[in-house]
Amino acid sequence: MMFHRSLIAVCLVxxxxxxPQLSQAGSPPAQLWSSMVISKxxxxxxxxxxxxxxxxxxERPAFKETYYELRLSFPIQMGFGVTLFYRQVxxxxxxxxxxxxxxxxxxPFGLDWLKLRLKFQRHAPHGEQARxxxxxxTTFTLPLSEPCTLFFQAEPxxxxxxPIIFSRYRLDAGLQRKWxxxxxxxxxxxxxxxxxxxxxxxxxxxGLKLKAAL
Numbered sequence: 001m002m003f004h005r006s007l008i009a010v011c012l013v014x015x016x017x018x019x020p021q022l023s024q025a026g027s028p029p030a031q032l033w034s035s036m037v038i039s040k041x042x043x044x045x046x047x048x049x050x051x052x053x054x055x056x057x058x059e060r061p062a063f064k065e066t067y068y069e070l071r072l073s074f075p076i077q078m079g080f081g082v083t084l085f086y087r088q089v090x091x092x093x094x095x096x097x098x099x100x101x102x103x104x105x106x107x108p109f110g111l112d113w114l115k116l117r118l119k120f121q122r123h124a125p126h127g128e129q130a131r132x133x134x135x136x137x138t139t140f141t142l143p144l145s146e147p148c149t150l151f152f153q154a155e156p157x158x159x160x161x162x163p164i165i166f167s168r169y170r171l172d173a174g175l176q177r178k179w180x181x182x183x184x185x186x187x188x189x190x191x192x193x194x195x196x197x198x199x200x201x202x203x204x205x206x207g208l209k210l211k212a213a214l
Contacts, residue, residue, distance in 0.1 A: 096126060
């Protein structure tokens, strides 16, 4: 009962955030994000992942960006762990690098359906000054018939330059499925809001991620 009440509360928060943003944005632009993730986990629980993602607009010009990201996750204890990230991004006319570190907590307070992550990142396009952000992601999962799981995520961003501002948010709803042998996929819808001056600009994002464990 408490789990279902929590899901209802999350849905209400998502709606409360999305409705004002959509009413200002009118018809937001849309994007398609497709990616492939290859992972390997050691006997000590250390996990390495390599992801390649292509981001495309649903209007011209279609190509937005692509990137390669290497992630190393280190479990510590009691569901707590740390993940390190390195990303190389390719834009139509530039490149960028990104470094990040994220402590994360699975099943806090014994709640198996809850995950928390606080990510600190530094991102720098070539020839431009690096920007730093803090991102706090909350994930709620709802198991369906095995092996499918629904998930909902909320992730506000803060730009850590002077002054510190709330600059972006992401609201996700999606489905995960796993197959024997380490294969799986994830598809999701994401509403991304970006602050432009005093207004918010929204983007509809449709994502598909394929996963393979070696």
